[in-house]
Amino acid sequence: MVEARRFLRDIVRGRHRSSDLVVVGTDANCVGLRQRRREMDDMVADTGYDGVLVAAIPDPHVERWMLLDGKAFKGALGKGCPAPDKKCESDRYKQQLKACVRDAGRQPVIGGMECAAAIAASMDLSALERQDDSLAQFLSDYRRALASFSRR
Secondary structure: OOOHHHHHHHOOOOOOOOOOOOEEOOOOOOHHHHHHHHHHHHHHHHHHHOOOEEEEEOOHHHHHHHHHOOHHHHHOOOOOOOOOOOOOOOOOOHHHHHHHHHHHHOOOOOOOOHHHHHHHHOOOOOHHHHHOOHHHHHOOOHHHHHHHHHOO
C-alpha cells in the first residue's frame, strides 16, 4: 500500500489530477479482509484524500480470483483449471495460476497475471460473488460508487 499512499498524497498535493473514481487493490495476504480493510481505511484517512475510492482486497490473494471461474479461464486460455480451495499459504495461488496457464499451453510471463484481463472479461461475476466474500465486497463497493455518480 506504499504506492497507493504516495499516489493519494500526490493527488491531495496537486501533483496528479484526481479521477472521479480511484480503485486501490491490495491482497489480504492472510491477515483477513476486515483487518486489511481497516489498514486501507487508515491509509486513506492518513493521506487526506477525500475523493471516491473503492478498495479491491482479494482474500487471500488476487491470483485466487483468476482461478475461481474455470469456464472463464477456459474461454480465455482454451483450457479450464480446477477450482481453487481457500487456504492461506504464501505463493499457493501464484503457483496454481502459473501451472494452469502452462497447462493451457502458454508461458506465464508475469505469473499468469498477463491473462487477467481476458479471464476477467469472461467471468460470471454474479455467480462468483456468491463464492468469494472478498470479491463480493469489492463488487458491492464498486457498484455503490458508480451509483453515487448517477445521484449527483
